[in-house]
Amino acid sequence: MxxxxxxxxxxxxxxxxxLLFCCFTxxxxxxxxxxxxxLGYYSVSCPRAEDIVREQVAQLYAKHGNTAVSWLRALxxxxxxxxxxxxxxxxxxxxxxxxxxxxxxxxxxxxxKYVDAIKAALERECPGTVSCADVLALAARDGxxxxxxxxxxxxxxxxxxxxxxxxxxxxxxxxxxDSVSAVLARFAAVGVDPEGAVALLGAHSVGRVHCFxxxxxxxxxxxxxxxxxxxxxxxxxxxxxxxxxDTRDVAYAxxxxxxxxxxxxxxxxxxxxxxxxxxxxxRLADDPRTAPFVARMAADNxxxxxxxxxxxxxMSENNPLAADEGEVRRDCRVVNSV
Numbered sequence: 001m002x003x004x005x006x007x008x009x010x011x012x013x014x015x016x017x018x019l020l021f022c023c024f025t026x027x028x029x030x031x032x033x034x035x036x037x038x039l040g041y042y043s044v045s046c047p048r049a050e051d052i053v054r055e056q057v058a059q060l061y062a063k064h065g066n067t068a069v070s071w072l073r074a075l076x077x078x079x080x081x082x083x084x085x086x087x088x089x090x091x092x093x094x095x096x097x098x099x100x101x102x103x104x105x106x107x108x109x110x111x112x113k114y115v116d117a118i119k120a121a122l123e124r125e126c127p128g129t130v131s132c133a134d135v136l137a138l139a140a141r142d143g144x145x146x147x148x149x150x151x152x153x154x155x156x157x158x159x160x161x162x163x164x165x166x167x168x169x170x171x172x173x174x175x176x177x178d179s180v181s182a183v184l185a186r187f188a189a190v191g192v193d194p195e196g197a198v199a200l201l202g203a204h205s206v207g208r209v210h211c212f213x214x215x216x217x218x219x220x221x222x223x224x225x226x227x228x229x230x231x232x233x234x235x236x237x238x239x240x241x242x243x244x245x246d247t248r249d250v251a252y253a254x255x256x257x258x259x260x261x262x263x264x265x266x267x268x269x270x271x272x273x274x275x276x277x278x279x280x281x282x283r284l285a286d287d288p289r290t291a292p293f294v295a296r297m298a299a300d301n302x303x304x305x306x307x308x309x310x311x312x313x314x315m316s317e318n319n320p321l322a323a324d325e326g327e328v329r330r331d332c333r334v335v336n337s338v
Contacts, residue, residue, distance in 0.1 A: 037317055041134075041156035046126035050138060050156075056118040057142040065261060068143035069207035070111035075140035075316060076203070077106065078133070080190060081172045083319040085161035086132035089115065089332040096164045096335055103169035108210050112333075115139065119332050132332035133158035137316045144312070147206055149263030150305040152312050159326030162335045176213040177279045180287040190318040196311030198268075198284055198293040202304055204255045205267035209277050211238035211251040217279055225282060227274040233257075234277075253277060263308075268298035 042049035060067045078088040081100065089112065092099040100106060115132075118139060122130045134156045141154040174183045187197040214234060217223040219241035222231030237253040254260045255277050256267060267281070271294050276282030284290040297304040327336050 037155040037157045037320055039153060039155050042130060046122070046129045048125055049122060049130050052121050052125055053118055053135065053138040054142050056121050057139055057146065060114050060117065061146045064114070066207070067111050067114050068146045071136070071139040071143035072203050073109060074115070075136050077109065077173060078136055079315050079318045080186065081168050082165045083161065083321055084133050084137065084158055084316055085321050085326060086136055086329070086332060087161035087163065087165045089132055090164045090335070091333045093334060096162070098164055098166040100164050100166050100169050103166055105169050105173040105175070107212070115332060123330065128328055128330055131158050131328045132160045135332070144263055147261060147263040150309040152309045154313065154316060157320070159321040159323070160329040161321065161326055174280065177216065180283050180290060183280060184289065191314050192311050194289050195293045195307055196314060198290050198297065199304060199307035199311045200315065201281060201284065202265065202267045202297065202308055203263065204277065204281055206255060206261055206263050208252040208254050211243035211253070213278065214238050214253060215241045215243045225274060230275040265297050265301040265304040268294050268304065272298050
């Protein structure tokens with residue numbers, strides 16, 4: 001009996017030690033596989049990581065309100081192209097290849113310098129610990145909240161790509177005049193269903209669109225599917241069909257004139273009123289696969305926020321890199337030197 005008790009005690013002690021070891025190694029290093037994302041990933045390795053991102057986002061948003069919109073768009077462009085791996089942030093180099101930021105579908109993207117500011121604050125606190133991919137995800141989370149949207153429970157533990165995915169951008173990022181089928185297929189590829197796609201496109205409730213992407217609906221005549229008064233307004237914002245793709249001095253129109261800096265269901269209300277800014281947006285209200293979701297979100301802002309949060313979480317976890325596939329970049333614009 002004594003031997004049995006002693007043996008049992010030893011087994012319990014060994015099991016406890018093994019469990020402690022596993023937990024310790026899991027909480028202090030990056031995930032060894034694609035399923036390692038979790039809440040509070042940096043609670044041991046960099047306890048203030050999420051607070052620092054939140055503080056930086058608040059400070060930058062107070063000075064430059066459009067940063068919150070930029071972070072949402074940056075997460076979308078990063079995660080839709082292969083993986084949520086901060087490949088979007090890489091500058092062109094011999095090591096990384098041609099930057100995704102130079103791709104035609106990245107037209108109008110900006111404010112990357114503010115992502116650098118957030119990363120720099122994290123590097124001062126915990127050098128080489130928090131990935132740029134997680135910076136994008138957390139900044140988008142806090143940006144959505146700053147815009148009056150839902151608070152998303154973002155999990156962390158992503159790794160950063162060592163190479164750009166420039167060649168994939170044109171294939172993976174939906175275009176402003178795509179069919180609903182094409183858009184739904186792209187979202188499905190990252191695990192987002194039609195309801196989630198309608199919710200995520202509700203991010204077009206904030207920010208603005210360059211005339212370069214609008215004039216096809218305005219000239220030589222206004223799209224017959226557009227509210228005539230809205231078409232007249234847009235022609236005032238975009239007075240010529242010769243809109244140039246120039247981000248330094250470019251004409252634009254707000255996505256939503258009523259609450260232009262609030263992430264709300266005015267986007268869906270505008271679609272029902274035939275005031276969708278982009279052709280791909282307006283098509284959602286007409287397609288039987290998406291129209292019911294447009295109507296429901298237009299009628300219920302809380303429902304829109306709930307679906308937006310769920311879809312953003314799904315998209316933000318697309319295909320995280322395994323330990324042997326990525327790194328934690330010290331500078332989000334360049335890969336680490338070997």
